[in-house]
Amino acid sequence: MPEDAPFDPIAEARRQWNSHWGRSATPSMGAVTSIMRVEQILTARLNDLLKPWDLTFPRYEALMLLYYSRRGALPLGKMGERLQIHPTSVTNTIDGLQKLGYVARTQHEQDRRKWLASILPEGREVAELATEVLNRERFATAPLRKQDLDTVYEVLRAFRHAADG
Amino acid sequence: MPEDAPFDPIAEARRQWNSHWGRSATPSMGAVTSIMRVEQILTARLNDLLKPWDLTFPRYEALMLLYYSRRGALPLGKMGERLQIHPTSVTNTIDGLQKLGYVARTQHEQDRRKWLASILPEGREVAELATEVLNRERFATAPLRKQDLDTVYEVLRAFRHAADG
Numbered sequence: 040m041p042e043d044a045p046f047d048p049i050a051e052a053r054r055q056w057n058s059h060w061g062r063s064a065t066p067s068m069g070a071v072t073s074i075m076r077v078e079q080i081l082t083a084r085l086n087d088l089l090k091p092w093d094l095t096f097p098r099y100e101a102l103m104l105l106y107y108s109r110r111g112a113l114p115l116g117k118m119g120e121r122l123q124i125h126p127t128s129v130t131n132t133i134d135g136l137q138k139l140g141y142v143a144r145t146q147h148e149q150d151r152r153k154w155l156a157s158i159l160p161e162g163r164e165v166a167e168l169a170t171e172v173l174n175r176e177r178f179a180t181a182p183l184r185k186q187d188l189d190t191v192y193e194v195l196r197a198f199r200h201a202a203d204g
Numbered sequence: 205m206p207e208d209a210p211f212d213p214i215a216e217a218r219r220q221w222n223s224h225w226g227r228s229a230t231p232s233m234g235a236v237t238s239i240m241r242v243e244q245i246l247t248a249r250l251n252d253l254l255k256p257w258d259l260t261f262p263r264y265e266a267l268m269l270l271y272y273s274r275r276g277a278l279p280l281g282k283m284g285e286r287l288q289i290h291p292t293s294v295t296n297t298i299d300g301l302q303k304l305g306y307v308a309r310t311q312h313e314q315d316r317r318k319w320l321a322s323i324l325p326e327g328r329e330v331a332e333l334a335t336e337v338l339n340r341e342r343f344a345t346a347p348l349r350k351q352d353l354d355t356v357y358e359v360l361r362a363f364r365h366a367a368d369g
Contacts, residue, residue, distance in 0.1 A: 048286050075246075076288060107220050188231035191356065192234040199238065
């Protein structure tokens, strides 16, 4: 390791795994720990990019789901399914978007026990402005390039499909 | 898509990106959203595996860091650096481990303003038992195989090094 290379805690953990536990679990430990760290780094960067609109990445994802829905509105249960998050998280996320004036909550016409979230004109505008920034910044993935990003997508798709299928 | 294939929200988002925003940001959006989902799935699975010891994955990581430290003890600041988490998170994690009887908190001998976390014998035993389970379960990465895991590690390493360097 060159003298000025920063210490890499995950590479160090891989060395410890290889020498203490045999090599068989090292690839999985290294991949999982990397995914956890990268998720932290990405979340911090994305939240910074989204700060001008008081969005977080989960709020942005919920807003885009409504933006792309045919009627601009979805039942909260359906949103939880699509975002693959818990009902409580959906409620918190929609509450946040409602306070910001991006989304309204209304009762379902046919079934008044159900709640619908509807995107408001300001929410639609913010969705577009935020997406322009995220697209321009390549979702904070620098310095990764198309080929690397597609590789990550493909490998993780197999994992997601096995987990969700 | 075969009729019985589950709906894939990220594949659907990729199609929307390609048709509404041009293709240039699609690989980054797809990779980032995948990493977020996979992190959620892994966290749920790992926390299930660690439940017998009331550990979560962040607690497990902190415990292993102490387990592998030369003196079985580290200053909390150092732990935050190594785990790449905020000082508040370190404090919460160590508080949790302390309540479980796995770790003790003591003042630094040379500098009494600093706190040290020390692994206790029960913590050492739990670290080994939990690691045996995680290793056997390949850190909940099924059905990914060595080659895929190594690919993810390599690609994300370049990203981590650029972010941390």
